[in-house]
Amino acid sequence: MAGSGKFFVGGNWKCNGTKDSISKLVSDLNSSTLEADVDVVVSPPFVYIDQVKNSLTDKIDIAAQNSWIGKGGAFTGEISIEQLKDIGCKWVILGHSERRHVIGEDDQFIGKKAAYALSQDVGVIACIGELLQEREEGKTFDVCFRQLKAFADAVPSWDNVVIAYEPVWAIGTGKVASPQQAQEVHKVVRDWLNTNVSADVASKTRIIYGGSVNGGNCAELAKEEDIDGFLVGGASLKGPEFATIINSVT
Numbered sequence: 001m002a003g004s005g006k007f008f009v010g011g012n013w014k015c016n017g018t019k020d021s022i023s024k025l026v027s028d029l030n031s032s033t034l035e036a037d038v039d040v041v042v043s044p045p046f047v048y049i050d051q052v053k054n055s056l057t058d059k060i061d062i063a064a065q066n067s068w069i070g071k072g073g074a075f076t077g078e079i080s081i082e083q084l085k086d087i088g089c090k091w092v093i094l095g096h097s098e099r100r101h102v103i104g105e106d107d108q109f110i111g112k113k114a115a116y117a118l119s120q121d122v123g124v125i126a127c128i129g130e131l132l133q134e135r136e137e138g139k140t141f142d143v144c145f146r147q148l149k150a151f152a153d154a155v156p157s158w159d160n161v162v163i164a165y166e167p168v169w170a171i172g173t174g175k176v177a178s179p180q181q182a183q184e185v186h187k188v189v190r191d192w193l194n195t196n197v198s199a200d201v202a203s204k205t206r207i208i209y210g211g212s213v214n215g216g217n218c219a220e221l222a223k224e225e226d227i228d229g230f231l232v233g234g235a236s237l238k239g240p241e242f243a244t245i246i247n248s249v250t
């Protein structure tokens with residue numbers, strides 16, 4: 001399994017950064033003190049992965065923000081897992097709500113991507129989460145279970161999978177889920193794994209939270225039993241704050 005720490009923290013840089021700003025961010029990360037039992041990844045835009053990989057401390061791995069459903073070839077604009085491995089990616093974020101609700105990727109398409117990445121020994125950060133309307137209609141669990149099932153139907157194994165619960169209404173809004181809200185969903189996700197996959201997978205799979213995590217709220221969230229780390233957007237673009245979040249999970 002790529003990474004065997006009890007905890008997992010990812011920094012999703014999304015479509016942000018320049019060569020200069022990323023150079024500064026990497027420098028800040030390289031000078032940070034990071035706790036040992038946390039697997040840490042950062043996820044730069046594709047065009048900066050090589051720069052980051054060649055300058056970042058080896059204590060932090062690289063995750064791609066997306067990947068193609070299979071081998072490369074005549075797929076204009078796509079980037080294959082083989083190419084991402086070639087430049088040092090060990091992980092890939094798949095099913096992010098921005099890919100689902102902005103780009104329009106569906107559960108099955110995301111499942112195919114996850115299956116192929118895992119078949120090539122690249123770890124998958126499998127994102128799930130409900131829209132505000134779905135939560136208001138009491139459908140949070142149904143949505144998460146549907147998304148989980150699509151991953152479960154596709155993946156050959158859960159050994160290299162981290163689940164990221166990211167309520168869409170909390171992403172980029174500053175409206176972080178309360179520790180109780182996040183724990184409630186993380187618990188039912190772990191129970192779903194126990195019932196539908198195995199007790200071993202349920203106990204070993206890291207379930208991380210994403211959605212407006214910052215240096216001020218991470219400690220309270222990290223205290224929850226079933227929160228095994230974070231997938232951080234905006235706050236991961238600030239090196240010192242991202243280091244604070246990483247060190248809050250131990």
Ligand SMILES: O=C(COP(=O)(O)O)NO
Pocket residue numbers: 012096166170171172173174210211212213231232233234235
């Ligand atoms: O999308 C997110 C979270 O983003 P924010 O931390 O900016 O809410 N992680 O993948």
